[in-house]
Amino acid sequence: MTYIAKPTLHHPTLTKNKVGYTRRDYEGRISTLCAGCGHDSISAAIIQACWELDIAPHRVAKLSGIGCSSKTPDYFLSASHGLNSVHGRMPSCLTGASLANRELLYLGVSGDGDSASIGLGQFAHAMRRGVPMVYIVENNGVYGLTKGQFSPTADKGSQSKKGATNIDSAVDLVSLALQLGATYVARGFSGDKAQLVPLIEGALRHGGAAFIDVISPCVAFNNHTGSTRSYDHVREHNAALNRIDFIDLAAEQKAEPAPGEVMELTQADGSLLRLRKLREEHDPTSRLAAMTTIQTLQQEGELPTGLLFVDPAARNLHQQMKLPAGALNRLGETELCPGAAQLERINQALR
Numbered sequence: 001m002t003y004i005a006k007p008t009l010h011h012p013t014l015t016k017n018k019v020g021y022t023r024r025d026y027e028g029r030i031s032t033l034c035a036g037c038g039h040d041s042i043s044a045a046i047i048q049a050c051w052e053l054d055i056a057p058h059r060v061a062k063l064s065g066i067g068c069s070s071k072t073p074d075y076f077l078s079a080s081h082g083l084n085s086v087h088g089r090m091p092s093c094l095t096g097a098s099l100a101n102r103e104l105l106y107l108g109v110s111g112d113g114d115s116a117s118i119g120l121g122q123f124a125h126a127m128r129r130g131v132p133m134v135y136i137v138e139n140n141g142v143y144g145l146t147k148g149q150f151s152p153t154a155d156k157g158s159q160s161k162k163g164a165t166n167i168d169s170a171v172d173l174v175s176l177a178l179q180l181g182a183t184y185v186a187r188g189f190s191g192d193k194a195q196l197v198p199l200i201e202g203a204l205r206h207g208g209a210a211f212i213d214v215i216s217p218c219v220a221f222n223n224h225t226g227s228t229r230s231y232d233h234v235r236e237h238n239a240a241l242n243r244i245d246f247i248d249l250a251a252e253q254k255a256e257p258a259p260g261e262v263m264e265l266t267q268a269d270g271s272l273l274r275l276r277k278l279r280e281e282h283d284p285t286s287r288l289a290a291m292t293t294i295q296t297l298q299q300e301g302e303l304p305t306g307l308l309f310v311d312p313a314a315r316n317l318h319q320q321m322k323l324p325a326g327a328l329n330r331l332g333e334t335e336l337c338p339g340a341a342q343l344e345r346i347n348q349a350l351r
C-alpha cells in the first residue's frame with residue numbers, strides 16, 4: 001500500500017476561508033514518509049499558505065518528479081490537478097501544462113537529486129525561461145528514496161551516515177537560480193514554519209519563475225553528526241536575512257507595522273510583500289548583492305535563509321512570448337483561424 005486515505009469527516013464548525021474551504025479541504029492522503037521527515041513539514045506549510053491565500057484547490061496544478069520529496073503532492077491539496085512525472089522531468093511537463101492552460105497556479109515539487117542531478121538541465125531552462133511557477137526543492141543532501149547516497153547538493157567534506165566523506169563540490173541551487181534569471185529566489189528550512197509559510201505565499205503571488213530551496217532533513221539517512229543537512233547543524237548555522245510579513249493590498253490597512261527596518265515591495269498582481277530586514281547589508285532587490293551575500297555567508301559555513309532576491313517587475317514566459325490570455329482549449333475559431341488573407345500573406349512570405 002503506497003498511501004493511506006484520510007477520513008473525510010470534518011467538524012462542522014471549522015473556520016472557512018474567503019472561498020468557502022476549511023483548512024482540512026487542503027489536505028491530502030496520510031503521509032507514508034518516515035516520522036520526522038522534513039518533507040512533511042513542507043507539505044503542512046503549502047497547505048497553510050494555500051488556505052491563507054484563499055486559493056481554491058482546483059485552481060492549483062501540482063507536479064513532481066521521483067523521490068520521497070516528489071511523493072509529497074499526494075499528501076496535500078487532494079482536490080488539485082496533479083502529475084507525478086518521470087525522474088527530473090517535472091519542469092518540462094509543467095512548462096507544457098502552463099502553456100496549455102495559464103489560468104492555473106503551478107506548483108512544482110522536487111528533490112535535490114531530482115533537480116540537481118538528473119533534472120539539472122530541466123531546472124535551468126525553467127528558471128531562465130521565466131516559467132510562471134513555484135518551484136520547491138525539498139533539499140536533504142541525499143537520495144532519500146534510494147537509501148541515502150550523497151546527492152549533488154551535499155557539501156564537500158560532509159560525512160555520510162556510514163562514515164564516507166563527500167569528495168565532490170556541492171551544486172548550490174539558489175546561486176544557480178539567481179544566475180539563470182529566476183525572479184523570486186528564497187531559501188527556507190522545514191523546521192521554521194513561521195519563515196517558510198510567507199516565503200511560499202510570496203512565491204504563489206509572484207507570477208514568474210519563483211524558486212524556493214527548502215532545507216529538509218532526512219531523519220533516516222542524513223541527520224547525524226558530520227552531516228551539514230541535519231536538524232542540529234541547520235539550526236546552528238541558519239543565517240536568516242529577513243522575515244516576510246506577506247500582506248494583500250486589501251488587508252494593508254489592518255496590518256500591524258513590523259518592528260525593525262521594513263521594506264515594502266509590490267508584486268505584479270498588486271500584492272504587497274512587507275519585509276523585515278534582519279541583516280542591514282542585504283538588499284533583496286539586487287541580484288548581484290544577493291549573489292555576494294550568499295557566497296560570503298556560505299564560505300563562512302553559514303546557510304543564508306529568507307527572501308534572497310525578488311524582482312517585483314518580473315516578466316514571465318507567457319508575457320515574453322505574447323501568448324493570448326486564457327486556456328488554449330477555450331480559444332474559438334476566430335482566434336485560431338487567421339483567415340484567408342492572412343494565410344495568403346504567410347504563404348507569400350515563404351515563397
Ligand SMILES: Cc1ncc(C[n+]2csc(CCOP(=O)(O)OP(=O)(O)O)c2C)c(N)n1
Pocket residue numbers: 066067068069070087110111112113114115118138140142143144145146151
Ligand atoms: C531514470 C531514473 N533514474 C534513477 C532512479 C532512481 N531514483 C529514484 S528516486 C532517486 C533520487 C531521489 O532523490 P531526491 O530527489 O533528492 O529525493 P528524496 O528522496 O531525497 O526526497 C533516484 C536516483 C529513477 N527512479 N529513475
Ligand code: SF4
Pocket residue numbers: 032033034036037038039068069140144145217218219220221
Ligand atoms: S528516507 Fe529520508 S527523505 Fe525519505 S521519507 Fe524517510 S526521512 Fe524522508
Ligand SMILES: [Mg+2]
Pocket residue numbers: 067111112113138139140141142143144151
Ligand atoms: Mg534528496
